[in-house]
Amino acid sequence: xxxxxxxxxxxxxxxxxxxxxxxxxxxxxxxxxxxxxxxxxxxxxxxxxxxxxxxxxxxxxxxxxxxxxxxxxxxxxxxxxxxxxxxxxxxxxxxxxxxxxxxxxxxxxxxxxxxxxxxxxxxxxxxxxxxxxxxxxxxxxxxxxxxxxxxxxxxxxxxxxxxxxxxxxxxxxxxxxxxxxxxxxxxxxxxxxxxxxxxxxxxxxxxxxxxxxxxxxxxxxxxxxxxxxxxxxxxxxxxxxxxxxxxxxxxxxxxxxxxxxxxxxxxxxxxxxxxxxxxxxxxxxxxxxxxxxxxxxxxxxxxxxxxxxxxxxxxxxxxxx
Amino acid sequence: xxxxxxxxxxxxxxxxxxxxxxxxxxxxxxxxxxxxxxxxxxxxxxxxxxxxxxxxxxxxxxxxxxxxxxxxxxxxxxxxxxxxxxxxxxxxxxxxxxxxxxxxxxxxxxxxxxxxxxxxxxxxxxxxxxxxxxxxxxxxxxxxxxxxxxxxxxxxxxxxxxxxxxxxxxxxxxxxxxxxxxxxxxxxxxxxxxxxxxxxxxxxxxxxxxxxxxxxxxxxxxxxxxxxxxxxxxxxxxxxxxxxxxxxxxxxxxxxxxxxxxxxxxxxxxxxxxxxxxxxxxxxxxxxxxxxxxxxxxxxxxxxxxxxxxxxxxxxxxxxxxxxxxxxxxxxxxxxxxxxxxxxxxxxxxxxxxxxxxxxxxxxxxxxxxxxxxxxxxxxxxxxxxxxxxxxxxxxxxxxxxxxxxxxxxxxxxxxxxxxxxxxxxxxxxxxxxxxxxxxxxxxxxxxxxxxxxxxxxxxxxxxxxxxxxxxxxxxxxxxxxxxxxxxxxxxxxxxxxxxxxxxxxxxxxxxxxxxxxxxxxxxxxxxxxxxxxxxxxxxxxxxxxxxxxxxxx
Numbered sequence: 120x121x122x123x124x125x126x127x128x129x130x131x132x133x134x135x136x137x138x139x140x141x142x143x144x145x146x147x148x149x150x151x152x153x154x155x156x157x158x159x160x161x162x163x164x165x166x167x168x169x170x171x172x173x174x175x176x177x178x179x180x181x182x183x184x185x186x187x188x189x190x191x192x193x194x195x196x197x198x199x200x201x202x203x204x205x206x207x208x209x210x211x212x213x214x215x216x217x218x219x220x221x222x223x224x225x226x227x228x229x230x231x232x233x234x235x236x237x238x239x240x241x242x243x244x245x246x247x248x249x250x251x252x253x254x255x256x257x258x259x260x261x262x263x264x265x266x267x268x269x270x271x272x273x274x275x276x277x278x279x280x281x282x283x284x285x286x287x288x289x290x291x292x293x294x295x296x297x298x299x300x301x302x303x304x305x306x307x308x309x310x311x312x313x314x315x316x317x318x319x320x321x322x323x324x325x326x327x328x329x330x331x332x333x334x335x336x337x338x339x340x341x342x343x344x345x346x347x348x349x350x351x352x353x354x355x356x357x358x359x360x361x362x363x364x365x366x367x368x369x370x371x372x373x374x375x376x377x378x379x380x381x382x383x384x385x386x387x388x389x390x391x392x393x394x395x396x397x398x399x400x401x402x403x404x405x406x407x408x409x410x411x412x413x414x415x416x417x418x419x420x421x422x423x424x425x426x427x428x429x430x431x432x433x434x435x436x437x438x439x440x
Numbered sequence: 441x442x443x444x445x446x447x448x449x450x451x452x453x454x455x456x457x458x459x460x461x462x463x464x465x466x467x468x469x470x471x472x473x474x475x476x477x478x479x480x481x482x483x484x485x486x487x488x489x490x491x492x493x494x495x496x497x498x499x500x501x502x503x504x505x506x507x508x509x510x511x512x513x514x515x516x517x518x519x520x521x522x523x524x525x526x527x528x529x530x531x532x533x534x535x536x537x538x539x540x541x542x543x544x545x546x547x548x549x550x551x552x553x554x555x556x557x558x559x560x561x562x563x564x565x566x567x568x569x570x571x572x573x574x575x576x577x578x579x580x581x582x583x584x585x586x587x588x589x590x591x592x593x594x595x596x597x598x599x600x601x602x603x604x605x606x607x608x609x610x611x612x613x614x615x616x617x618x619x620x621x622x623x624x625x626x627x628x629x630x631x632x633x634x635x636x637x638x639x640x641x642x643x644x645x646x647x648x649x650x651x652x653x654x655x656x657x658x659x660x661x662x663x664x665x666x667x668x669x670x671x672x673x674x675x676x677x678x679x680x681x682x683x684x685x686x687x688x689x690x691x692x693x694x695x696x697x698x699x700x701x702x703x704x705x706x707x708x709x710x711x712x713x714x715x716x717x718x719x720x721x722x723x724x725x726x727x728x729x730x731x732x733x734x735x736x737x738x739x740x741x742x743x744x745x746x747x748x749x750x751x752x753x754x755x756x757x758x759x760x761x762x763x764x765x766x767x768x769x770x771x772x773x774x775x776x777x778x779x780x781x782x783x784x785x786x787x788x789x790x791x792x793x794x795x796x797x798x799x800x801x802x803x804x805x806x807x808x809x810x811x812x813x814x815x816x817x818x819x820x821x822x823x824x825x826x827x828x829x830x831x832x833x834x835x836x837x838x839x840x841x842x843x844x845x846x847x848x849x850x851x852x853x854x855x856x857x858x859x860x861x862x863x864x865x866x867x868x869x870x871x872x873x874x875x876x877x878x879x880x881x882x883x884x885x886x887x888x889x890x891x892x893x894x895x896x897x898x899x900x901x902x903x904x905x906x907x908x909x910x911x912x913x914x915x916x917x918x919x920x921x922x923x924x925x926x927x928x929x930x931x932x933x934x935x936x937x938x939x940x941x942x943x944x945x946x947x948x949x950x951x952x953x954x955x956x957x958x959x960x961x962x963x964x965x966x967x968x969x970x971x972x973x974x975x976x977x978x979x980x981x982x983x984x985x986x987x988x989x990x991x992x993x994x
Contacts, residue, residue: 152874155914159502159585161893161903164911166588169600173583173650203494204651205669213669269701277705285702286695287671388697390670398670403870 127427131420136188138416139409143184146405153201153403174201187409197413198406202399207410210395215414217287218391221383222376224307225314226369232319237326238358244331252323259320268313268386275309282308285388310387314380318372322365329361336360363434370426374419483993484691485975488703490717492670492696497652498638499577499584504891504985505716507635511984512675512692514638515557515659515683517570517617518629520895520983522686522990526798528981529744529895531629534683535565535639535659539629546624546935551617557639558680560663565639569659571612572645574619575599577636578607581648586636589893592625626937630894633983661687661989670696675988688977688992704970713972713993714986721784721843724968728785739969740786741980744796744892746900747788747838747963749774749851749885750876750919757884758958762827767957768808769824770885773854775812776962782846788963794900795949796964798982801897801942807954817857824858835862836876838887839869848887855885878913879920886918889965895983897945898934905952905959906930921958926951 154171155162162170171177175186190196197207240252276284288302297306333339334357342352381393388394392411399407493506498514501507511520519534521527533539537554557565577586578599590596594609609620621628631637644656654667661683662675673694677687695712704719706712719727724738731737751758751767758766776790790810795802809816833855837848845866852862862885867875876886893899903909907922908931926948933944952958967985971978977992 152913155874155877156870157583157585158914159588160914160916161588162585162914163588163591164913165597166600167914169580169587170583173580199651203492203669204500206651210669272702273705277709280709284705285698386699388699388702390697394670394697401868401870 124424127424131424134420135413135416138412139187140184142409142412143180143187143405146403146408147180153405156403157201191413197410200399200404200407202402202404202407207406210407211392211410211414214390214392214395216290217389218376218380218384218393220287220290220303220307221310221314221380221389221391222373224304224311225318225376225380226373228311229315229319229322230369232315233322233326236319236323238330238353240323240327241330241334242353249327252327256320256324259316260324262316263382264313264317265382265386267316268309268383271309271313272386282306284309285386287387287389287391310383310389313386314376314383322368325368326361326365329364330357333357333361359433363430366429366433367426370422370429371419374422482688482690484693485689485714485988485991485993486712487692487694487714487716487988488698488706488712489694489696490698490700490703493673495652496654496664496667496673497656498573498635498640499582499586500652501635502585508716508984508986509673509675509694509988510635510638511660511981512662512988513658513660513664513678514635515565516635516638517551517553517632519633520981522979522981522987524741524980525982526800528979529798529800529983531633531895535570544620546626546937547621549619549621549628551619553615553617555615556682557659558678558682559639559641559657559659560676560678560680561641561657562680563641563657565659567612567615567617569639569641570617570637571610572642573637573640574610575606576640576645576648579648581650582652583650584636586634589631589634589636592621592623592628594620594622624935626935626941627894627896627898630896630899633894661685662692672696686977686987686990688990692988707970707972710972710974713975714991715970716986718968719970721787724787725785727970733786736975736978737971737973739967739971739978739980739986741967741969741985742789742796742798742982743965743967743985744799744895744982745889745965746791746794746796746961747887747889747965748794748959748961749835749887750959751957752881752884752886752918752920753922753958754879754920755882755884757829757833762829763958764956765823766827767960768954769820769827769858770855770960771808771953771957772816772820772823773812773858774960774962775850775854776810777812778850779847779962782843782850783963783965784843786966786968788965791961791964793949793953793961794905794959795897795945796892796900799892799897799900800895801945801949803946803950805950805953807950812854820858824860828859831859831861833860833862833884834882835864835885836872836883836887837864837866838889839872840866841869844887851885851887876918877915879910879915888918889963890916891965892983897942897949901945901948901952902930902934919958921956923956926956 154174154176155167157174158167158170175183190198199206236252236255240249243249272284275281283306286306288297288306290300290303292298339352339356342356381397384391384393385397395407396411399411489505493501494503495501496506498510515535517534517536518531520529521532535553535557537552540549540551542549553567559565576582577584578590578596580600580602587600593607595604595607598604599607611618639659641657644653647653655664657663658678661678661681663678665674665676667673675692677690681687700718700720703715703717704723707715727738733740751770753763771792780788780790792808792810793805835848835851838844848864852864855862875881876883890904903916905917905921907927909917910920910922929948933941933948936944969986974994975991976994977990979987979990981987
């Protein structure tokens with residue numbers, strides 16, 4: 120287990136370097152000059168040179184990357200934004216909980232929808248319940264996320280006024296008249312619904328398929344033949360095996376989603392990583408782009424590692440080689 | 441069979457329901473009815489901005505929403521009055537007791553600072569407050585974009601290069617501020633009215649953190665109480681402000697980041713009072729039909745801006761004797777109505793000139809017929825004949841938005857009428873600007889726009905058309921217009937003051953537009969402001985747009 124962990128961590132380091140290098144290369148291929156943007160539209164060449172030096176862009180690209188790595192590893196700093204000069208660490212760490220709120224709340228909601236729909240559909244195939252469930256799946260997979268968000272926002276937030284139509288309130292900080300668990304959850308109702316719909320549909324379909332496959336296994340037939348109650352067969356034999364792939368998928372999807380639920384955050388004005396990524400790209404803000412990339416990469420690596428370890432714990436047959 | 445039929449019907453009902461939901465989603469401006477309260481004086485005015493400011497530090501911010509906000513918080517040597525139209529673009533002394541004493545062939549300015557102005561901390565505003573602002577702007581640690589406007593101040597560049605610790609040409613003694621210039625610059629007052637040069641207190645002067653200070657004390661009617669990036673900005677009344685500018689509401693709250701759709705919803709329901717980032721372009725017609733224009737809810741006001749097609753004089757197509765006749769032909773052929781229509785209802789007015797109406801010195805040209813007719817096309821063709829080279833050209837659209845692409849297609853069609861086969865190329869706005877501002881760029885036509893930094897025609901004519909300013913990159917003269925005769929006239933005009941200055945620029949505008957035609961200007965943009973039912977005292981300053989200091993709650 121220890122050797123497995125070390126090997127995974129080493130590979131994580133390699134992956135991290137690869138991702139950040141690619142980001143740097145792509146950024147410098149784009150024909151836009153952040154120094155010119157920072158110096159303003161009336162700047163002379165001398166002023167642009169000064170701005171370039173101020174931003175550290177006058178060094179060769181490999182040197183810039185080396186300095187970025189050194190700053191990250193030794194100072195634990197992602198630098199300052201080219202656009203608004205804010206500390207990237209602070210901005211990313213402020214945005215991350217917003218995205219985490221959206222994603223983890225969304226995960227809970229989508230599993231609450233997907234599990235019963237998937238299991239009940241599998242237990243009663245081709246019934247009205249099953250067909251209704253699959254209709255929901257079809258709608259969830261087909262409807263674009265931003266469309267769902269706009270419809271919910273308009274219908275529930277604006278026309279009915281049942282929930283706020285946008286904005287985010289901090290879970291703990293109650294300053295500014297909007298904060299605390301109640302406000303936080305109230306503002307996230309529509310974003311959670313929007314974010315969860317697509318994944319709920321996908322997971323419902325996956326759980327249904329896995330459950331139906333597992334129910335045809337020999338050990339399930341044997342358990343029934345030995346007289347075990349159906350609920351015990353379902354709980355101890357069917358679900359435990361059927362949900363193994365779901366665990367894997369869940370870990371990966373959480374990791375990826377933490378990188379930024381871009382559409383949902385944009386529609387509902389949630390100041391999370393997705394919105395930050397879009398803003399940073401449009402303003403050629405390299406430090407901020409790298410900040411989001413670094414954080415997202417770390418999340419994906421960590422969650423994949425957790426999933427692999429969890430998988431080995433859930434299924435005793437799995438040995439971490 | 442029956443079951444399948446019922447299931448099919450069920451599916452059809454679901455599908456129909458989705459279609460109904462989509463149809464219901466279309467009109468976004470008919471929300472719950474508003475309850476208009478008869479508010480007392482004071483109150484909180486709520487503004488929605490779609491994009492955050494870059495910074496609230498006056499030395500750093502160079503972005504329209506931030507400058508609009510700073511008009512309510514800053515106090516400057518000279519400022520624009522809280523008035524609309526031409527009166528709003530005439531500089532008046534603010535903290536300066538009067539206009540400066542100018543001597544030494546226009547190179548020495550002495551301001552007398554009046555007493556009574558205070559920061560929200562209670563500290564007095566003095567001559568040193570302005571000297572500190574200039575020095576901080578020039579400090580290399582701050583790397584302020586203001587340095588581009590300080591080139592004429594003696595010693596500014598030396599300080600920006602790190603060769604001096606203060607600007608040698610700026611001195612504060614008692615209530616006198618002296619500014620020495622390297623060369624006479626009659627637009628200095630207009631430059632000093634920029635937010636970069638607002639008074640700052642000693643604590644801000646000492647703050648050389650390149651990240652800036654978002655809550656630096658202010659000496660205007662309001663001050664910045666707090667800012668949470670990408671979320672909100674709160675302004676409060678400066679209780680120490682005793683100046684003549686209005687200050688009606690107690691607090692102004694900015695909410696950052698909502699889309700235009702949500703912003704419109706919020707203003708309609710009264711949750712917000714002003715949609716700073718605008719509403720979806722397609723909704724302005726419905727709003728105008730419902731509320732009228734300039735009748736309390738939807739205001740449409742001209743801005744000091746111009747949109748144009750620049751014709752690259754460095755390219756073979758516009759070399760030498762080709763340039764003027766072909767440029768004139770383009771001006772006759774361009775369908776400004778169709779191009780303007782793509783920007784939405786009441787998005788602007790058509791123009792053929794460099795200077796916008798409202799800019800001091802503007803003189804209506806009537807150089808080209810604004811409506812395209814068979815007659816104008818015939819005239820365009822006759823002017824273009826023999827001057828279209830190989831008949832091929834490249835046009836860059838103004839960014840890659842749907843509006844920009846549609847406008848470029850119209851321009852392409854117009855140019856086809858005069859014998860030019862145009863290849864339209866599209867880039868994101870930032871990339872387009874980067875490329876077109878680099879000398880040697882491979883475009884023949886590029887669509888662009890310019891908004892005034894300050895209300896002086898130099899900011900348009902010289903900045904955008906003087907060949908003396910051309911450099912390897914970062915050119916604003918993207919027509920690469922470099923005519924020695926006009927360069928000389930522009931330089932001469934820049935040295936004049938008062939009425940002769942404006943008359944000279946007005947004449948230059950007409951002359952260049954009619955005879956040299958390096959551009960085909962097509963639009964002066966209008967600002968379309970949608971406000972809530974309780975918004976009163978709306979004032980639109982031509983330089984800083986909606987005046988937050990003047991606004992009140994009905």
